Amino acid sequence: MGGEEGPARQKAMELLVRYGEALGAEKLVDTNNVCGGISNDPFTRKYAAEAEDFDAVFSEFNLDSSVRVAIPRVKAFTSHLITGMDPEHWQIQGVEPAAYEYNQRREAFCSRIGIQCINTCTPYLVGNVPVKGEHCAWMESSAVVYCNSVLGARTNTEGTESVGASMLVGKTPYWGYHLDENRLGTHLVHVDTDVSSVMDWGLLGYYVGEVVQEQIPVLDGICGIPNISRLKHCGAAAASSGGVEMYHIVGVTPEANSLDEAFGGRTPEYRLDYGRAERKKAYDMLTTATDPEVDFVVLGCPHYSIEQLWEVCRLLEGKRVHSNTSLWIFTPKPLKDHADRQGYTKIITDAGGVLMTDTCPAIGRVHPKGAKVVATDSAKQAHYLPPIMGFETWFGSQADCIQAAISGKWKGELK
Ligand code: F3S
Numbered sequence: 001m002g003g004e005e006g007p008a009r010q011k012a013m014e015l016l017v018r019y020g021e022a023l024g025a026e027k028l029v030d031t032n033n034v035c036g037g038i039s040n041d042p043f044t045r046k047y048a049a050e051a052e053d054f055d056a057v058f059s060e061f062n063l064d065s066s067v068r069v070a071i072p073r074v075k076a077f078t079s080h081l082i083t084g085m086d087p088e089h090w091q092i093q094g095v096e097p098a099a100y101e102y103n104q105r106r107e108a109f110c111s112r113i114g115i116q117c118i119n120t121c122t123p124y125l126v127g128n129v130p131v132k133g134e135h136c137a138w139m140e141s142s143a144v145v146y147c148n149s150v151l152g153a154r155t156n157t158e159g160t161e162s163v164g165a166s167m168l169v170g171k172t173p174y175w176g177y178h179l180d181e182n183r184l185g186t187h188l189v190h191v192d193t194d195v196s197s198v199m200d201w202g203l204l205g206y207y208v209g210e211v212v213q214e215q216i217p218v219l220d221g222i223c224g225i226p227n228i229s230r231l232k233h234c235g236a237a238a239a240s241s242g243g244v245e246m247y248h249i250v251g252v253t254p255e256a257n258s259l260d261e262a263f264g265g266r267t268p269e270y271r272l273d274y275g276r277a278e279r280k281k282a283y284d285m286l287t288t289a290t291d292p293e294v295d296f297v298v299l300g301c302p303h304y305s306i307e308q309l310w311e312v313c314r315l316l317e318g319k320r321v322h323s324n325t326s327l328w329i330f331t332p333k334p335l336k337d338h339a340d341r342q343g344y345t346k347i348i349t350d351a352g353g354v355l356m357t358d359t360c361p362a363i364g365r366v367h368p369k370g371a372k373v374v375a376t377d378s379a380k381q382a383h384y385l386p387p388i389m390g391f392e393t394w395f396g397s398q399a400d401c402i403q404a405a406i407s408g409k410w411k412g413e414l415k
Contacts, residue, residue, distance in 0.1 A: 007069040012165035015064055019162055020173035029174040033130045034076045035123055035138040036163025038106050040084030045102045054109035062164025073114040076170040079123040080115050081140045084364045086356040093366035119358040120332035122303040132254050135178055137166040142236035142302045148246040150231050152254035154178045157245055177246060185218035185248050188268035193275045195222055198229050199397040202379035204274060205234035207282035209242030211272055218248045218262040225252060232302045237379035284415050286382040289373055289392035296371035297405040300330030301360050301378035309339050313347045315402040320352055322408030326368040327353035330360050362388055375404040
């Protein structure tokens, strides 16, 4: 592509060629599915406050160009990932007015260039569901591992600049998880304990990620078929403790109809067992709290599905959140709209909780003032909240967390 499509697309193409060459990619491949966006971090906000307009911000941070170029509409279908705040609840979240105003400008710009402002780490829950074999360019580790493993679509873990370029030209470097040979299993994980609840799946993913790091585990021996909630929690956990971008479950995920298919006929490089002792190790790694007084309960990482909202409302209906505890639940905005219609938002609000969208505590760094001890059903949130926010963390089931929200005390599993 020369300059005939304008300077922004030319810069995007130059960036992708440079990036592809550095990676050793043999070519660029077409994509019509990009997930990324414009950052909300303080550095970008400061730049935006002094910049001429958002074209300049996009040029600098999404195209690696200190020269401002006019940004045209995106060529590839593009979904925005989470942002730094919920535009309805930013004040409860402790967000400064200047950051809120930046967010409004950012969103107006994204809409203008055709980015879908679904603002979630679970685009696959709200209409962005690539098909098996489809080449994508996604950021966000929990979304990437879901895309590769559960949907059988193909993406590497992209960055702000590469997705910025990909959305403008509809191409991404052809390397890594786009190639058949890089999608085969490396580690055989024999599961010989019951893995049924969402919590079980989070623990399994967390343990396996810690062991395999950036390689590809193949889970075998699991009874039953896990649903979306379980798979998204498993992948998010494995991508947190390790850098897992793809996993297989024999008989469940699309590229693992058999053990042989998952390994491409090769012998596994490593074998490991996952039993009760390994589950306990994962639990102990995730639970850092000792204080039973819980002042913050976080649900919805990765963002909750409508099924999880339905489940949480069954536990919460007619109950009251403890006066010393905040309950925040996160879901994509289109599902919040459905929850409003279905009466779920009212159930949560009547109980004293808040249903939020567009962000999460670990990434948005939003939290109730003074919170110190958090309970969560998310291994990913439990992994990141202590180092990022300094919280002590209890990890447990959704029911344990709701119990903690109501009583103000942790009564779930203990170390
Ligand atoms: Fe999503 Fe935030 Fe968790 S981005 S996966 S809710 S850490």
